[in-house]
Amino acid sequence: MTVTVAAPSPSWPEDVLRLNAVCPYYTMFPLDFPLQQLAARPEATRVLDPFCGRGTTLYAARLAGLPSVGIDINPVAAAIAEAKLIQVTPAAVVRLARQILNGGMRGQVPEGEFWQWCFERETLCELVTLREALLGMSTPTAAMLRAVMLGILHGPRNKNLPSYLSNQMPRTYASKPAYAVKFWTKREMEPVRIPALEVIERRAKRLLDAAPIARGGKVYLGDSVETLNGLRQKFDLVVTSPPYYGMRTYVADQWLRSWFLGGPPEVPYGTHGQIARQPNQEAFIQALAEVWAASARRCRKGARLAIRFGALPSARTDPEQMLLASVREAKAGWLVKEVRKAGTPPKRTRQAEQFGKAGSAIEEIDLVADLVGLAR
Ligand SMILES: C[S@@+](CC[C@H](N)C(=O)[O-])C[C@H]1O[C@@H](n2cnc3c(N)ncnc32)[C@H](O)[C@@H]1O
Numbered sequence: 173m174t175v176t177v178a179a180p181s182p183s184w185p186e187d188v189l190r191l192n193a194v195c196p197y198y199t200m201f202p203l204d205f206p207l208q209q210l211a212a213r214p215e216a217t218r219v220l221d222p223f224c225g226r227g228t229t230l231y232a233a234r235l236a237g238l239p240s241v242g243i244d245i246n247p248v249a250a251a252i253a254e255a256k257l258i259q260v261t262p263a264a265v266v267r268l269a270r271q272i273l274n275g276g277m278r279g280q281v282p283e284g285e286f287w288q289w290c291f292e293r294e295t296l297c298e299l300v301t302l303r304e305a306l307l308g309m310s311t312p313t314a315a316m317l318r319a320v321m322l323g324i325l326h327g328p329r330n331k332n333l334p335s336y337l338s339n340q341m342p343r344t345y346a347s348k349p350a351y352a353v354k355f356w357t358k359r360e361m362e363p364v365r366i367p368a369l370e371v372i373e374r375r376a377k378r379l380l381d382a383a384p385i386a387r388g389g390k391v392y393l394g395d396s397v398e399t400l401n402g403l404r405q406k407f408d409l410v411v412t413s414p415p416y417y418g419m420r421t422y423v424a425d426q427w428l429r430s431w432f433l434g435g436p437p438e439v440p441y442g443t444h445g446q447i448a449r450q451p452n453q454e455a456f457i458q459a460l461a462e463v464w465a466a467s468a469r470r471c472r473k474g475a476r477l478a479i480r481f482g483a484l485p486s487a488r489t490d491p492e493q494m495l496l497a498s499v500r501e502a503k504a505g506w507l508v509k510e511v512r513k514a515g516t517p518p519k520r521t522r523q524a525e526q527f528g529k530a531g532s533a534i535e536e537i538d539l540v541a542d543l544v545g546l547a548r
Pocket of ligand 1: 396416445
């Protein structure tokens with residue numbers, strides 16, 4: 173399919189968009205936001221997202237036929253986002269998985285009640301073998317297999333063909349071990365054998381059969397300012413969404429996926445480098461300002477910056493004022509053209525989906541600025 177200008181997602185066949193949903197990520201924004209920004213900027217040639225999360229902006233750029241660069245400090249985000257830039261066949265992904273599994277057991281099986289109840293023993297051995305092998309691989313096929321694995325690691329048990337490797341669990345976040353063990357034991361819900369290769373094969377075909385042509389780009393794992401300072405390319409469109417103010421870190425909720433990427437076999441409570449963990453509002457505004465300034469230094473004059481932002485009601489602050497202050501504070505030549513309410517997106521697609529339970533949806537705002545001056 174040849175596409176020159178991005179259109180909002182309803183005009184795309186559903187199967188072309190599937191790869192974008194390779195793995196859920198808590199704080200994702202809907203594909204329509206970057207698609208609309210791209211449609212409004214048909215002259216754009218290279219797109220940047222300095223807080224790329226699952227890589228929604230990168231996928232929108234791919235649909236629009238453009239290369240893109242994403243940066244994120246969370247290894248789970250970076251691993252999912254990487255898949256958005258890759259072009260491989262489902263057969264190649266399955267071949268690699270089969271080759272790894274046929275190579276015999278590797279790695280150390282984590283011990284303890286959680287692991288005994290979460291995965292059937294043979295399935296766990298396959299999982300550990302795939303994890304161990306993928307830790308040392310950096311080919312595009314390995315990156316795609318890694319993202320597929322993150323997407324099938326945990327989720328609900330269905331009646332028909334299994335889609336996930338774990339015992340009953342939510343798909344969006346991994347339950348904490350003590351809670352999960354209590355849940356399974358109370359219901360006498362023993363894990364069942366799920367052959368990893370079969371699930372990989374079904375998922376890879378579903379995701380990749382109609383994937384659009386990849387247009388190049390790269391995902392960097394790291395702090396956005398540090399990474400931007402080391403880049404050489406120039407961009408003309410930045411579409412991004414920083415962590416919402418007042419939001420707790422979601423790293424702990426992704427602990428099982430973090431383990432698959434080489435993390436410890438327990439819940440990590442660290443918040444290393446996460447902008448969301450600034451001690452106060454001023455520090456948060458300053459941290460955002462530094463990202464807008466670093467982005468400006470990597471942009472051509474006339475470039476556009478589009479930001480979706482929000483704050484938790486409990487943070488008792490005005491997200492619009494905070495965001496405007498951060499752009500002003502950047503002193504980087506960004507001229508604000510428009511600030512408008514983004515409304516409350518549909519439940520499944522909203523960035524702060526984790527607050528659904530509490531019923532405290534936050535209103536999000538979109539800010540658009542153009543680079544009129546030269547960044548210092
Ligand atoms: C709101 S999410 C972005 C979601 C993204 N738009 C998507 O659709 O998935 C914000 C992201 O910023 C990342 N982040 C927080 N602090 C960061 C930093 N200092 N450098 C780079 N990324 C950071 C978080 O890990 C998180 O993935």
